[in-house]
Amino acid sequence: MPRGVAIPDLRQQLFSATERVIARDGPGGLTGRAVTREAGVATGGLYTHFADMDDFLAAYAVDRAFQVSSAAAALPGRAGTGTVAANLSGAVAAVPPATLPALARLMAARPDLAGRVHAILGDRTAGLEAIEQAAAAYLEAEQRLGRIGAAADPEALALALVGALHHLVLTGAAEPAVHARIERVAAVLTAASTTAEQRP
Template sequence: MPTGVALRDAKEQLFGAAERILVRDGPNALTSRAVTTEAGCAKGVLHRHFEDFDDFLAALVRDRVARLDVQSTALLGAAGTGTVAGNLAGALTDLFESVAVGIVGLVTSRDGLRARLRPTTPVGIPLLTEATAMIAAYLAAERERGRIAADADLDALAPMLTGAGHLLFADRESGPPDAETVRRTVTAALAGVLR
């Protein structure tokens, strides 16, 4: 490994390397050595920026959760346009075609990582919890516009949509579902609440 070579935005390079490993090989392949090898840097670079590997992983998860803000803003901006099912299918696809499935697997498989993330996500699974909040906010905006029934139980519907989306994308071996499968799943979940 190269030493003494300045890395531009070392944290982002390390995060990008970790994402590539998660998508390509899954959470079990994610080690500090694998990350630094993928990033093309010495192992000490990771430890220069982070207390330990779980600190690195917690920072990675928090960074990816923060990126949901952009997607949430876009989804809320779509309220009242297109179709509710189409907007949600697109949001779930954008969410789960990224590194989200790998992040969820990582968080659920590492007790130390979950413990470090509890202050920012006290309940649920980080990333899925925030994605569920994003979907609930969108559904509430559509309910205000009269496109979702006034009596729709958004507290049940939002996690159901998030969970269904996660299950559709969770199989790394067969690849992501096609757009029609995602839309059909979302449409079925919304049956009875669309107006």
């Protein structure tokens, strides 16, 4: 790229490069040089827009946490349609495939970023927390409709689901496997909650 030529959507180009670096080298491989090399831009391009690497990673975390929150926000509105398991796994599928693994791994390595995300987006918005909150609200709505048992605990079910998702994304499961296994976990959890209520 010639010097002085503006790069459209440079921030998003750098954020996408960040996800590729995390996928390949882990969060420990994140340096300004690694990200800009992956993005195919001059190292100075990052520091034109961000004060330092911490500022850049905070901006990345906020941007991607907002994407995850936006995808999850539609979940409660699906109550009463489709199947419960498909709706829960669909909320995961709505997030760009590289985002959840990269964001989860970065937040695990840099827990201080959660505070910066919360300060800008509000509580329970730092990635998987947003999915947990939306899943709990969705399951409560399904419970009111009678599609899961009255004795079920929506918050505990949401936590179990997100715990499974966290395990899958941190252990590098492929995207199709994540969606299939999350739908299976959701089906088992919701079926178990209904079955338990029906026991004498």
